[in-house]
Amino acid sequence: MTQPRVDLDPNGGNFVSPMDKYNYDKKSKSWTANWDRVACLVTAEDGTWGLGITLHSGPVCSIINDHFSQLLIGENPMATEKLWDMMRRASSPYGTAGITSYAISAVDNAIWDLKGKLIGKPVYELLGGPVKNDIFCYASNTLLKYKTSDYIDWFLELGFKAVKVFLRHGPDEGISGLNKNIEIVAKTREQIGPDIELAVDSWMSSNIEYAVRLSEGLKPFKIKWLEDYMLPEDMDSYSKIRQRIPGQILATGEHWYNIHPFSDAAGRGLVDILQPDVQWVGGITASVRICHIAEAHGLTVIGHGGMNYPYGQHLAYSMPVIPWGERSEGVSPPGVPLKEMVVLPGTSVIKNGKVRPSDAPGFGIEVTQQWLEERAL
Numbered sequence: 001m002t003q004p005r006v007d008l009d010p011n012g013g014n015f016v017s018p019m020d021k022y023n024y025d026k027k028s029k030s031w032t033a034n035w036d037r038v039a040c041l042v043t044a045e046d047g048t049w050g051l052g053i054t055l056h057s058g059p060v061c062s063i064i065n066d067h068f069s070q071l072l073i074g075e076n077p078m079a080t081e082k083l084w085d086m087m088r089r090a091s092s093p094y095g096t097a098g099i100t101s102y103a104i105s106a107v108d109n110a111i112w113d114l115k116g117k118l119i120g121k122p123v124y125e126l127l128g129g130p131v132k133n134d135i136f137c138y139a140s141n142t143l144l145k146y147k148t149s150d151y152i153d154w155f156l157e158l159g160f161k162a163v164k165v166f167l168r169h170g171p172d173e174g175i176s177g178l179n180k181n182i183e184i185v186a187k188t189r190e191q192i193g194p195d196i197e198l199a200v201d202s203w204m205s206s207n208i209e210y211a212v213r214l215s216e217g218l219k220p221f222k223i224k225w226l227e228d229y230m231l232p233e234d235m236d237s238y239s240k241i242r243q244r245i246p247g248q249i250l251a252t253g254e255h256w257y258n259i260h261p262f263s264d265a266a267g268r269g270l271v272d273i274l275q276p277d278v279q280w281v282g283g284i285t286a287s288v289r290i291c292h293i294a295e296a297h298g299l300t301v302i303g304h305g306g307m308n309y310p311y312g313q314h315l316a317y318s319m320p321v322i323p324w325g326e327r328s329e330g331v332s333p334p335g336v337p338l339k340e341m342v343v344l345p346g347t348s349v350i351k352n353g354k355v356r357p358s359d360a361p362g363f364g365i366e367v368t369q370q371w372l373e374e375r376a377l
Helices: 057-072 080-090 099-119 148-158 171-192 208-221 235-244 260-268 283-296 310-318 369-375
Strands: 038-043 049-054 135-140 162-166 197-201 250-252 324-327
Touching: 038 057, 038 099, 038 369, 049 099, 057 080, 057 099, 080 099, 080 283, 099 283, 135 197, 135 310, 148 162, 148 171, 162 171, 171 197, 171 208, 208 235, 235 250, 235 260, 260 283, 283 310, 310 324
Parallel strands: 135 162, 135 324, 162 197
Antiparallel strands: 038 049
């Protein structure tokens, strides 16, 4: 493993979060759930298997093993629409959003992987074929182990033509925090110049007043979009913010689950860019439906973290409504090649800010069951 070319930043701090209004020891504990990733295998009668990956291992494994497996065993793996709808309907009594949506995503993506392998085609061919030569990717500064300026320099050196920074301060830090947020964006714009796109993420941590003031303060820096500015369920506030800052490009959706919030937002004109995560929202099947919803309303889709894994790459390659893809999970420490950051072998590596998915059957994932078992807890 290549060593980073810069030193750690001891004053890196933390991104803003919806929990910032409450005091807790950020260094000694996390407020998020301590669940690991899930690997879901779906196996056909001939032994061919497909793989899906998602988060929140404990409850997701229970839903898949105790409920969905009993529901789907013996079904036709080619019937992806039917199988997805069965999972959605069967989970209605306890809710199809949140944790359930992660479980549906893992199973659905595994079925698409299996389907591609059985047919001998890459998933993007099953979705209608490529609609672009390659996928334009942007880099998200999702880690603060090193200075933001060091990350940005590295992203530009890697060939990215668009980057995203995260705010560090929420409404409870008042005008001082607001000014510090604006300063982060201002310094990044100065560093990258006028010809690199710049997006800003506030990670579910604003309120209406703060979002309005933030948008006004960021106008000189010509940001591509303002992202994830309210708690995901607060659709009324999304509507009010849309009215208060009509000229601001707004993006959200990584914490919306299943298709219905996207349909609601598109129909009411709440946002300009929908950002589903194909590994959280309900898999490829749900994501394709969301793309059609967006297209019908003149919106675009730029999925959350889609370029980290092959699932989002195949989706973006085959959907006309997806112009960009996001590389997140830290992208890579400054000086560390992107190929060393691949989690799933077989995932295509971004080169000069663009990527093209594998043309191997399914999602082209190059792992064995032994490889998975060696990494299982």
